Each structure stands twice: as C-alpha cells, then as structure tokens.
Amino acid sequence: MAPDFARGGPLQDAPARENKRSDFAFPAAGVMAVLLVTVFFTVASYPGFMSYDSLEALRQARSHVEGSQYPPFGSYVWRVLDWIWPGPSLMQLFQNALLLGSLVWILHSLRWNPIAQVVTVIAVAALPPLTGTMLVVWKDVAMAAFYAAGFAALVHARLRALPGKIWIAFGVLLLFCGMAYRFNAASGALPLLIYAVWVARARSGRREIVRAALGGTGLVLVLFVLVLVVNSFRFPSMERLERNTNMDGIMRYDLIGISRFSGESVTPARDGGMVDVAYLRKIYDPRHVNITAANDVEHRVAVQEPGEIARYWVAAIRQHPGDYLRHRAAVFREYIGLHRHEPFYVTHPSVDENKLGISHTPNALTPVAVGYVWKARYSILERAWVYYVAGLLSLVVFLPKRNRRFAGEAVAALGSGLLYLAPMFFISPAADVRYNFWSIWGALLCLVFVVSSLLAARSDGRAS
Template identity: 25%
Template sequence: MAAAVLQLAAYWPGIMYWDAVRQYGQAVSGAFDDWHPPAMEWVWRRLIAVQPGPAPMLLLQAGLYWSGVALLAARARRGWLIVLPALLPFALATLGSVLKDSLMAGAMLAAAGLGAWAGREGRWGLRAAAIALLVFAATLRFNALLAALPLLVAVLPANWRRTRARLAACTLAGGVALAVAMPLANHATGAKRSGVALSLVIFDLGGVTEHSGVDVFPPLPVAEPVAVNHRCYDPARWDSYAWWVGEPCPIGFALIRDTFAARHQSPYVFWLRAIAAHPLAYAEHRLRHANANMRFLLGHEFERPVQPQSAPNPWGYRIARNPLQRAFDWLAVQTCRTPLGWPICWIALALGMVYAAWGVPGVTMPLALSAALYGGGYLVLSVASDLRYHLWTMLAAGLAFAFAVDSGVARHRLVIGSLPAIGVALIGIAARLLW
C-alpha cells in the first residue's frame, strides 16, 4: 500500500506518451482504429464519464498492478521477496505512464495473483476472474498471447493438465482463445483497420533489402530503392518509414500500402517470400534489431528508458514534477544503465528459472515461461526498441526468481539457473567497456 501511494503521488495524474495522446483523442471522440488497442480506448471512454484525463486509467493500471503484487506476496512464505521485483525503478516509472504495456502488466499480475490463490481447490470465481484478465491482456498487444498462455494453462484445474494429451489440448484451446481476443475486441468496438501490421512487413523488407543489397520491396516509383533504403534503414526501429518523423523516407508506409492494394497482392505472402528468398539477410536484420531491442552488445545507451513528462496534447494534461517523481525517474535512468535495464539479462534469467523450476509445483514455472516466451518473441515480432515493451518480461522473470527462492528450489538448481543471466550480463558489461 505504501509503494502504491508513493508511486501514484509521484506520477499523478499520469504521464501521456504520444501513443496515449492519440488513444485519448479516440476515446474522447469514440471513433476507434486498430493502430493502438481499441479495447483500451473503449475502457478509457467509459472512464472519461467518471473523470476526464489520464487519472482514471492510471488508477486502473496501478490498481491491477499492486493488487496482483499483494496477492502474490500474500501467497508466499516470504512476501518481501515477491515485492522486490515490483519495486524495480524502471517498473515504477513506467507504471506512472498511461500505456498499453503498463495496463497489460497490471492485468497479467492481477491474473497471476488470482491464479495463485485459486490453487487446486474448486475456486471457479477466482479462476474465471484470472482468465478474464488474461483475455483482456491479450486484447492490448498482438504478441500478448505469448505472455498470457502459460498463465492461462496454469490457472486451469490440475486434473485438466494431468496427462500430456490433456496439457496439449489445454494449450491449444487456450492459444486459440487468446489469439482471437484482439480481433474480436477490435470488431466489437467498431475499430477501423489501419494496416498496423504492415509496419512489421515494411521493417523486415527494409532490413532484407539493406543486408542483401537486393530490392525486395514491391515495385515502387522510387529511383534506386536500395540506395534510398540504405539512407532510411535503422536496425533499432522502423519509424523512418512512417509519416510522423521529421524527414519521412520516400519508401513510406502509405506508398507501400497503396502499392500492395493496387496490385491486389497480399503483403504478408510477399513478405514471407522475401524472407524465404534471402534468409541470411533476414537473420542478420533480426539479430541486429534484437541486439538493440534487448540492450545486449551496445557501446552506449541510445535512448532514454522512461519519459519524465507528457507529450504535448490539446487538453494540457501534464504531471506536476515533484521531488518524489524526480527521484523515481533518476533511479530508473541510472539502473537501466546496468544489467537491471537490459532485457537480455531478464530473458536469460527466465530461461534459467524454467530449468530450476522444472517439476516444481507453483507459479514459478508459468511466470518463467511467460517471461521467456514474451521476451524471446521480440526476436521476430518487433519494429521498435522502446524499453517499455519489456516491462512484463522483467517483472515476470524477477517474480519467477523470487518464487523459486521462496519455494525452496534446490540451491544448485538456482545457481545453475542464474548462470545464463550472469553470463550475458558480463558480456554486455564488457561490450560497453570496450566500445
């Protein structure tokens, strides 16, 4: 409760990134598109009737977050261990911003807490609430399925998962339910299609073109597309192909979208064929992006991990900078310069905890799998390198480690499970010192 009050006081009424400014505008108007999750905008529109601005959404995501932490801590023998990952400065600062990543993390934490209390008893009310929160989380990010599926399977009754066949059936059914959550939510809210999935296609086509030296874009009215793409391509993010940057690339989102439409050609089939024709160039592009996205072999930190203030917006919503917020912000920036802010270390820790918790009942394994799958998914499902994308990966991996310690996992297994994280942290430190 103390942590929740301090965190809310520091960031009241909530920081609004550019994404949140756009989402709030759609929540006010009621005209949704699917560039950002319309399910979140639909909820926000309901909250506006209570209180305009970011404050109600900040309360919602913080309420889910801290409720989940409290439920998990109360289930452990040493609750203070479980609270520690939630106090990560980056998490506190990111939770102060109204973001789909923060709301998703809150929903996932609350679901994990409810699932931990459901146990093996027939507490179907808790199970149903946990499942509903996981389905809601799946409407907030297209790749949230990877994070939610292990927790969804774990919250089902143990008898349903007793054999391998039953476990496979539960996994398949859960995967289908989570996969259709976002499309159904988008349809139910009447959201217009924006073509947001094209961002991944365009970024990968740009990467393959850059590393193969061959133009793999559809035929475009652009002279020397390989040279033009070379000037535009950035392995860290796709934004240069978008319309919101200062100097948009001539090979831009609208041009490529319209070209595919004019040719009556599926961009996704075209994309897969380009990857199949140049697999090594695609692999190099993806590995270079993952290196930046996961903060691995870098000579410098290329962007601020958290934002200290709202983006300019027509409603004038800003936070009042205060000593507590400045302290949280400073701690977040400083700790993100260490392995605590490198997603690669948390993914490695999650993989290690999968080994350490193998065969051990409880929430350690589903949390570790959730972190590993979600964080690892950014190897192929990413177009930008914002650290906020890894909020859940960091939290779930940290919680998995805390529960492994709390549940009495054998010390040698904990040590072995921690070695991957230690190893990549040392390599990352060496890279920063040498570069």
C-alpha cells in the same frame, strides 16, 4: 527476509487444505506498500506521463473508438475510469495498483510474511525497466496488470481458496482482459491458461499435463476469437473498425532491413523503381521503425497498398532469408539490451502536446523519479536479457531438486514471459524497453516461486 514457512507452508494438494481464518487474513502491510508506491509514481509524473499512443487511447475513450493501430479495449476501460476521474491519473493508479497488488496477492498465497511482502514490492517497483514504464500511462502496464491478476487468482485457487472454481473463472476472465489489451498478447496467455486447466482438473501426472496443454490451447483459441470480436467492432453499434495497419509498417521496415544487410535493394521507391542501397543503409536504424521512417528525409521509400507490400515482403524473405534474420536479430538485440550502448527509450518523462487539455508540470518528486531512471539506463539492471537469463538459470538449478512444490507456477510464469517475448523477434517494430515489461515480470514471478520452493524445502527438512 524469508517467507514464513515455519508456521506451515502452502500444501500442494488443494483438497487437503483446512479453511483457516489465517488463510484469508488481509495482507495489510503489503497493500499499504502498494498504495505508497503507486501514489509516488502518480505524484512524480502527475497527472501521469503520456506519449502519443497514450493520448490516442484517451482521445478514443472520450469520443468513439476507431481501431487501426490501437486495440480499442484499453479505451473502453479508460472510458469508465475517465468518467470517474477525468484524465490519466486514475488509469495510472489503477494499472499500477492492480499489478503490484497482484504480486502481494501471490506472496500472500505463498505465506510470505508482511516484511517480506513490503520489501519485495518496493524492490520490484524500483527495478529500472519497471519504474520507467510504470511512470507512463502505457498499455504495456495494463496488459501486464491483468495477466498478473489473472495468474494470482489461479495461484490462489490452487493454494488457498475454497471453492477454487470461482477463482479459476475469475482468473480466466482477467487473462482475457490482458489478451484484449495488445494484438500480440495471446502467446503470453498460453502457459497461464494451460496452468488454469491444470489447476481446475486438480490431478497430477504426465497425462494430466498433456491434457492441460490441450485444454489450455483450446481455451486460448476461444478467447482469441473473442478478442478479435472485441477489437474489430465498435460497441454497442457493432460497426466494423478500421483495419489494423501495424503489419504494413513492419513489412516496410523489414524490406529496408533486408536491403541493408543483403546489399541488394528490395525496397520499392516512390518513382516506381527501387531505392538505392546506400540511401537505405543511411536511414536504417534497428531501434525503431519510426526513426527509420523519419530518416527518410527525401521521401524515397514508397507507401504501398497492403496486398502489394505483402507480396514484396514475401518475395524478399524467400530471396534473402539469412539477411531477413540478420535484420530481425539486430532489432531483437536492441529490444533485449544485448549490446554495449544504452537501452532505447527507457521512459517518456513528459506529456506530449495534445488537444485534451492535459499537461505536466514538474514537482519536487519528478526529478527524483525521472533522474533515477535516467541514471539507471547504464545499469546492467536496465537490460531485459538479464532477467530472462536469471529466470532460466533458476529453473535449471531448481527443477532437478527433489522438492518441486511450485514447479508448475514457476514454469507457467517464465513460460508466459518468454512466449510473449518470442514472437517479438519477428514482429517488433521497435526496441522500446517497455515492450519487455510483461516478459520481465514473468521472469521475476518465476524467481518468486523458485525461492518459495527452496525455502519450503528447507522448512520441511527442519520440521522432520
């Protein structure tokens, strides 16, 4: 069903809009679809599937945050929700509803009719890489939910809202929350904050785009500093949290990968020498650093101090830059599903053993949801690269067209997804499908704006 542009689509110039009651009508049908889908996910996985890092986030929410590999911001949010309704269910409902509700908010701002909103929500939620991730209480969903909500507020400010400044400030606040959920989220926030500055200035022209880019970059830096403070200190005591150890594991993984592809060992052994290449080739797995570590059954690979392993890592990259890139490319191909075998870790259909008293008992909906995701892992729709290509192709076809009504929104959405993806080539420790979650959402939102522009152009042509 096409959006209903026949009754007057959203205007490009915000000041020229009229404050009509229909502009603020509640999207009841879309919201009802969101509620049904989110309840289905929670019931099917009740009380919400949880992996180790999900349980660790809840444990810290119930005790005190410790930092290290896990940004504490998610635990602060969970602390509030766990107080209202103990366990993972409310957290899962909250992040899934915020994410899909933000999609409805965007569609409503674009004046998509109720049927189109319902169909789009269900279709998007049913995409295999999204379904598999939303069944689990993972911070990837929460981060994407805050990014989507922040972007929705900014789109609303440009297309529908009076006054817009309030919605812009609200959108920036939501984007800050999304940045705080993951240590690597800042790159994805950059295009959205550039868009925020562009909307706030409400002016057109190439110079305004440059000014918005500079302003958005400055805003990212300010918010990034605030994120560092939030995720580095325990509130309200302001005690320093444990150091983030993620990069230590990634560097150790890179050393094994460089050794595997170069044929020369650059990986220190526990006995003080270097681990032989044949053994490293045997344990190396481009799908996950933890699988590689688990394969080290003889415990040959040394666990070094941060400064020491960093020196080995820098020296290895300088000596074997091509082999470092070959290793990283192998991980990245697994990451985006650019291979013939099934994508890695499409969902986590259980609650790991824990001391929090949380367990999962399958119900009638569990095999329906999990079975669907499990069967779909062989589908082309499970592969993240498909969505990135679709988003890029839509812009290539769309941008040369005369009507570029939502070009800014399309570029911001896809740019956010791809900029979030780009650093993962170098820093990803694994190829979990869930790590693509926001990037896939950015590509899908780009398609929404491209379709809206094309339909608006057709509607304008008929009106003339």
